[in-house]
Amino acid sequence: MAEISVNIQRDGDDPRPTTARKDPNTCPTCRSHYRADELVALLRVCRQCGHHFVVGARERIAQLCDPGSFVEHAADLRSADPLAFIDLKAYADRLTDAELATGLGDAITVGVGTIGGSPTALAVMDFGFLGGSMGSVVGEKLAVASDLAVARGVPLIAVAASGGARMQENILALMQMAKTVMAIDQLRDARLPFISVCTHPTTGGVIASFAALGDVTLAEPDALMSFAGPRVVQDTTKERLPDDFGRSHANLRLGHVDAVVPRSELAATLARLLRLFAGSIPEPVVPAPPRAAPPSLGQRLASLFRRGASRG
Amino acid sequence: MVRVTDEVRRLRRRFQERGEESQIWDAVLLARHTSRPYTLDYVGGLFSDFYELHGDRAFADDPAIVAGIGTYHGRPVVCVGNQKGRDTVEERIRRNFGMARPEGYRKAIRAFELADRLGFPVLTFVDTPGAYPGVGAEERGQAGMIASSILAMARLEVPVIATVIGEGGSGGALALAVGDRVLMQENAIYSVISPEGCASILWKDAAQARKAAYAFRPTAASCLDLGVIDAVVAEPSGGAHKDHERAIRLVDVAISAALDEVLALAPRDRRLARRAKFRRMGVWGTAEPDTTASGLAAER
Numbered sequence: 001m002a003e004i005s006v007n008i009q010r011d012g013d014d015p016r017p018t019t020a021r022k023d024p025n026t027c028p029t030c031r032s033h034y035r036a037d038e039l040v041a042l043l044r045v046c047r048q049c050g051h052h053f054v055v056g057a058r059e060r061i062a063q064l065c066d067p068g069s070f071v072e073h074a075a076d077l078r079s080a081d082p083l084a085f086i087d088l089k090a091y092a093d094r095l096t097d098a099e100l101a102t103g104l105g106d107a108i109t110v111g112v113g114t115i116g117g118s119p120t121a122l123a124v125m126d127f128g129f130l131g132g133s134m135g136s137v138v139g140e141k142l143a144v145a146s147d148l149a150v151a152r153g154v155p156l157i158a159v160a161a162s163g164g165a166r167m168q169e170n171i172l173a174l175m176q177m178a179k180t181v182m183a184i185d186q187l188r189d190a191r192l193p194f195i196s197v198c199t200h201p202t203t204g205g206v207i208a209s210f211a212a213l214g215d216v217t218l219a220e221p222d223a224l225m226s227f228a229g230p231r232v233v234q235d236t237t238k239e240r241l242p243d244d245f246g247r248s249h250a251n252l253r254l255g256h257v258d259a260v261v262p263r264s265e266l267a268a269t270l271a272r273l274l275r276l277f278a279g280s281i282p283e284p285v286v287p288a289p290p291r292a293a294p295p296s297l298g299q300r301l302a303s304l305f306r307r308g309a310s311r312g
Numbered sequence: 313m314v315r316v317t318d319e320v321r322r323l324r325r326r327f328q329e330r331g332e333e334s335q336i337w338d339a340v341l342l343a344r345h346t347s348r349p350y351t352l353d354y355v356g357g358l359f360s361d362f363y364e365l366h367g368d369r370a371f372a373d374d375p376a377i378v379a380g381i382g383t384y385h386g387r388p389v390v391c392v393g394n395q396k397g398r399d400t401v402e403e404r405i406r407r408n409f410g411m412a413r414p415e416g417y418r419k420a421i422r423a424f425e426l427a428d429r430l431g432f433p434v435l436t437f438v439d440t441p442g443a444y445p446g447v448g449a450e451e452r453g454q455a456g457m458i459a460s461s462i463l464a465m466a467r468l469e470v471p472v473i474a475t476v477i478g479e480g481g482s483g484g485a486l487a488l489a490v491g492d493r494v495l496m497q498e499n500a501i502y503s504v505i506s507p508e509g510c511a512s513i514l515w516k517d518a519a520q521a522r523k524a525a526y527a528f529r530p531t532a533a534s535c536l537d538l539g540v541i542d543a544v545v546a547e548p549s550g551g552a553h554k555d556h557e558r559a560i561r562l563v564d565v566a567i568s569a570a571l572d573e574v575l576a577l578a579p580r581d582r583r584l585a586r587r588a589k590f591r592r593m594g595v596w597g598t599a600e601p602d603t604t605a606s607g608l609a610a611e612r
Binding site: 085169176232 | 443445446447449450451452453454455456458459460462463466467482483486490502503504505509510513514515524527528529530534535538540586587590591593594595596597598599
């Protein structure tokens, strides 16, 4: 009988077993159970099978940034409800519930910080907030992150975790695809690098906009990265899908990402890339001071000179 | 006890809602009408000459997108549009019902870059249910090509006039719709997902498409209200399919006017103005300042 089988059946949109308990501290693939603090210490990666749990924005920032270095910007932006949208539940209520559940203003947190001592602008999505869906606030905050990068002359790192555009904002959500692509274009004009990190899942309007445009694109193991979800593809085409359809290692094989990076190596990989992009900035011996003051004119000129020199 | 006036008011409002729901659904049906003029009909009506380009120079030619060089009021332009098949089942399948694959967007990008190099204005015609959700399309980078097409349009220094002439479905439509001016026909629709797709996700039932369409308002009037499009182009009474020639003339007048406006700008200004225009898109508010920031600080 299916219920007592230990073999995991992959099906539809989510390969994780449909019979899995909703306990967030139980691994959906191997059923190993963890204490909450244990899972945080493990970076939410299952010690038994390597399954990568979804990570919220704040925890992700804590995993990546040097302690105390992250300063959030545009935290006060909140989604409006321009269409007075109601499906089975009012959009306004969904927003309130999501804010109460996650403690976040919307599905993205942006700011500046340092990783391995290198300064960077950072935009981190949170799948727990309405499926990480991209509406007006996500688009605006990503644009703010790009502004921060340009103003400080630092790279931008975006960590995506999103089902796609937010249907409750319909056409305005679709326009955020153009807005975020233009935010990346602004970085290109400023000759600043953009690093895209795709985590499970990065689909729909997010993978078809800024997340696809990384100068370096990294993905977490087994992250789903496809424009259309597996169920939609299955239903539309009646094609048999490959078992690893849209998964990060398939994307690596097909040439859509530069590397699949386990979470335990992500911070170090980003630190290394930031150092590479900065040219010959040596690895700092002491961690950067928390809440570093904005760079002085002299520092900014110096960093411009370094970038100019590294381009030859 | 029910107060009669309240009840009358309630019923009147419900009738009004039902009326509005019907109106919106009419637009959905008209936008999909199989006799509606398609991109190649506008190409035939607007350009004195048109030479179609084929192929993405990498994998294939995608007949769901047409691209080429045309003469519009004596001026060379590049035209790109979604193309649905008409008349026979074979032709509809050949055009893949207007659903492009990555090759189609790569061909579009090729045409955009040509236009920019030669200084030709770009006219696009948007009419697709969405980009094709197939295994091959995904494997060949559907998402990346849509993003790249949006980026290519964003970077153009030549004028870009996009016209939504039927279904503006999702990212597959936006990939051709990043214009200095975006026009939309009266009965065209433009939305983040099809009403059926929205219904099947939010209502768990694709049959609720009518309800979904009413809730998310994919109409030209709503897009104009929200600042997503710049003008609504009138259609012949009963819809564009009733009188192709008149529909094409109305689109011609609107595109000409929009093109004249945009041609007045300097090339670099055009690109920055386009970026500023899309930057403004969206509606949001603010909470009491830094509640989230203090929450973050408290957590550490």
